[in-house]
Amino acid sequence: MSLVITSSTINCRSFSLSRPFPSWINGDNSPSLLGEIPAAFSRRSSAIFLTRVSCAKNPDDYHSTLKSLNSRGRFPRKSLGQHYMLNSDINDQLVSVADVKEGDFVLEIGPGTGSLTNVLLNLGATVLAIEKDPHMVDLVRERFAGCDKFKVLQEDFVKSHIRSHMLSVFENRGDQDFALAKVVSNLPFNISTDVVKLLLPMGDIFSQVVLLLQDEAALRLVEPALRTSEYRPINILVNFYSEPEYNFRVPRENFFPQPKVDAAVVTFKLKHPKDYPDVSSTKSFFSLVNSAFNGKRKMLRKSLQHLSSSPEIEKALGVVGLPVTSRPEELTMEDFVKLHSVIANE
Structure with missing residues (x-):
């Protein structure tokens, strides 16, 4: 029951x-x-x-x-x-x-x-x-x-x-x-x-x-x-x-x-x-998501600079098949999971 x-x-x-x-x-x-x-x-x-x-x-x-x-x-x-x-x-x-x-x-x-x-x-x-x-x-x-x-x-x-x-x-x-x-x-x-x-x-x-x-x-x-x-x-x-x-x-x-x-x-x-989606840490995953949306009008290579350098963010976006000019509102939940995985493993 x-x-x-x-x-x-x-x-x-x-x-x-x-x-x-x-x-x-x-x-x-x-x-x-x-x-x-x-x-x-x-x-x-x-x-x-x-x-x-x-x-x-x-x-x-x-x-x-x-x-x-x-x-x-x-x-x-x-x-x-x-x-x-x-x-x-x-x-x-x-x-x-x-x-x-x-x-x-x-x-x-x-x-x-x-x-x-x-x-x-x-x-x-x-x-x-x-x-x-x-x-x-x-x-x-x-x-x-x-x-x-x-x-x-x-x-x-x-x-x-x-x-x-x-x-x-x-x-x-x-x-x-x-x-x-x-x-x-x-x-x-x-x-x-x-x-x-x-x-x-x-x-x-x-x-x-x-x-x-x-x-x-x-x-x-x-x-x-x-x-x-x-x-x-x-x-x-x-x-x-x-x-x-x-x-x-x-x-x-x-x-x-x-x-x-x-x-x-x-x-x-x-x-x-x-x-749950496969992430190394739910805490760090949602920290990344929140950081991305804190600069909602910004490209991710700018809003995530405190996690990695802009070139590294651009590289990670490319690895998961996303444009280097991507903004947070353009990513699905699955996209964020993939991006977090690449950044966390760098």
């Missing part, structure tokens, strides 16, 4: 929320944030419910998500990149792309109200969630209390020692007859690049990373064109450590608050370390 980590938790007991809803949720015409919510959602039934069962049953909808936020008096925080999913069908599609099955172990980043977590638990996955917002941590802990397949840690993911957390999970499971874990997350938009950089080199722990990102960011990561300004070092990193795939677009109307751009689901099928 495989391991899946999510960002939401499951509450196994029925409950009611004591705080009254503000008028904008109850549906009257007083000034509110409702204008930010898609009209298609605002026309839905005003019946609002959220139940906790064993471990998860009812899917989260527009009303239950807003009710969860209101129960804590919380509104999405721009500083945390919080945009909450209002369409449970999107969560179903996200989990389907990840092929989550019973017995999987999933890591979720930023579970929010636990709507995606709920879907993961319903499928029989065990979920480890990492959440920075203490109010959301309390919410999902309460919601999924009593469910032994869920755990949430209050941490900033980009500062979290996720490898240590995962190794502890592996050790505590006892049996070794299971597949690698998965990452499935409706990711806070403002940390997407940092998350990708942290997770993709973990092919010894995760089999795949399935993320909901800003659509523009997703396209830049998966489908960058050579000789364009969108081609950057992270594209080399993505293809070095994974096989990326753009799955489907998610219109901005599915979120609260509504972002200024659409989102998209992307799958990164991680390579196992034994299958």
